[in-house]
Amino acid sequence: MNEIITLPNGVRLAYQNIPFFHSVSLGVMVKIGSRNELDSDNGIAHFTEHVMFKGTKTRTAFDLVKEMDSLGANMNAFTSKELTCYYFQCIDDTVDQCSEILSDILMNSVFPAEEVEKERGVILEEIDMVYDIPDDLSQELCSSAFWGDHPLGKNILGTRSNVERFTRDDVLSFVSSHYVADNVVVSVCGNISREKAIDVALKYFSFPRRPVAKRSFAIPDKLGGRVQSCFKEIEQANLTIAFPSLAFDDPRLLGLSVLACALGGGMSSILFQEVREKLGLVYSVFNYLSTYEDTGAQCIYLGTNPKNLKKAVGAVKKCVAEFCQSGMDEECFHRAKQQVKGSLSLGAESSLSLMRTIGKYALFLNKPFDVDLRLAALAQLDRADVNAMIPQLFDTKEIGVGYVGKQTDFDLTEIYK
Numbered sequence: 001m002n003e004i005i006t007l008p009n010g011v012r013l014a015y016q017n018i019p020f021f022h023s024v025s026l027g028v029m030v031k032i033g034s035r036n037e038l039d040s041d042n043g044i045a046h047f048t049e050h051v052m053f054k055g056t057k058t059r060t061a062f063d064l065v066k067e068m069d070s071l072g073a074n075m076n077a078f079t080s081k082e083l084t085c086y087y088f089q090c091i092d093d094t095v096d097q098c099s100e101i102l103s104d105i106l107m108n109s110v111f112p113a114e115e116v117e118k119e120r121g122v123i124l125e126e127i128d129m130v131y132d133i134p135d136d137l138s139q140e141l142c143s144s145a146f147w148g149d150h151p152l153g154k155n156i157l158g159t160r161s162n163v164e165r166f167t168r169d170d171v172l173s174f175v176s177s178h179y180v181a182d183n184v185v186v187s188v189c190g191n192i193s194r195e196k197a198i199d200v201a202l203k204y205f206s207f208p209r210r211p212v213a214k215r216s217f218a219i220p221d222k223l224g225g226r227v228q229s230c231f232k233e234i235e236q237a238n239l240t241i242a243f244p245s246l247a248f249d250d251p252r253l254l255g256l257s258v259l260a261c262a263l264g265g266g267m268s269s270i271l272f273q274e275v276r277e278k279l280g281l282v283y284s285v286f287n288y289l290s291t292y293e294d295t296g297a298q299c300i301y302l303g304t305n306p307k308n309l310k311k312a313v314g315a316v317k318k319c320v321a322e323f324c325q326s327g328m329d330e331e332c333f334h335r336a337k338q339q340v341k342g343s344l345s346l347g348a349e350s351s352l353s354l355m356r357t358i359g360k361y362a363l364f365l366n367k368p369f370d371v372d373l374r375l376a377a378l379a380q381l382d383r384a385d386v387n388a389m390i391p392q393l394f395d396t397k398e399i400g401v402g403y404v405g406k407q408t409d410f411d412l413t414e415i416y417k
Helices: 044-051 061-070 092-108 113-131 134-147 160-165 168-178 194-204 253-264 270-278 306-326 330-347 351-365 371-379 383-393 412-416
Strands: 003-006 012-017 023-030 074-079 084-091 184-190 226-231 237-244 282-291 296-304 400-405
Touching: 012 194, 012 351, 023 092, 023 351, 044 074, 044 084, 044 113, 044 168, 061 074, 061 092, 074 092, 084 092, 084 351, 092 194, 113 134, 113 160, 113 168, 134 226, 134 237, 134 296, 134 400, 184 194, 184 351, 226 412, 237 306, 253 270, 253 282, 253 296, 253 306, 253 330, 253 371, 253 383, 270 282, 270 306, 282 306, 296 306, 306 383, 306 412, 330 351, 330 371, 330 383, 400 412
Parallel strands: 012 184, 226 400
Antiparallel strands: 003 012, 023 084, 023 184, 074 084, 237 296, 237 400, 282 296
């Protein structure tokens, strides 16, 4: 079991010892992401994450990656809707050296103007790349259609116009406002003692102790009800449909994970077997969950030949309607539970995956994550109780639809009916 330790420097440490590993994963998580942004600065969290690696007071951008590579470690970062994470995975005897390099990045970055300009170009290329990946774009459009004007509906990468005008001063102001002790969790797991983890967190990751610049936006009472399309002369029609779902700490989320696996979580799932294997209408069809601190979405994606779009959508609607009416039988329920059990168990055997999980629980819930307790709760799930959730989670009055593909005669608003 992991634990959460509030350190004298105000930073919380999420820690789990795994003595049979030969590695350590350490992540610094900052509770700031695209859902905290205004239209005018959409993309600033992701922009900051990128330029943070462009040089410090004593190291160039190349020095940083060269030194980390020379230690046999992997270093990276990501920005999501609700957090930014900087992390490394290293051999267990190089934790101090790797921590010092990551600390230098987070505490001493100088954001050289010429490097910021170069990275601006990289981010603009990343934005363009999304528009060239139809399935990703359909999911982005679906998010926008579902969440509307709320920041959760905005692209994490930001708009081109925003990225083109962000300055070094914008980054410095953003870091000063949000990279503060109360907003940070250091997550560490692997072959490292409790005392060593505390020492590393205190020595290298002491952030300023000043008030967090809070930004919060209430979830709209009405979600969905929109279709967003991007017509492209490509060979496949890409469609994503979002339904209202559950928040990250909702006690029903474990049951939702089971029913999501049953519906579209693998090759034995209802959607895959019916729409692909039986009818041959798609290459890819699946559903996935997006959970946030206070809300969530459940999405279904399918890719099909444009001439089969109406049939494929009809098949998906039929699957969902029958799922709502009949639920899971005992065999389907057991198989889906085993999938969730496997996902939890295998995730706990990766120090990188576990670092992210225990850090997120500490950051948003201030609670330790215990995989054994989750597995025990999973074993106790009642099929009738989980089945009873299904109709509540497929409200077709509040769905968002994202479409990418050729112009189609099929009226996408039919999906609502």
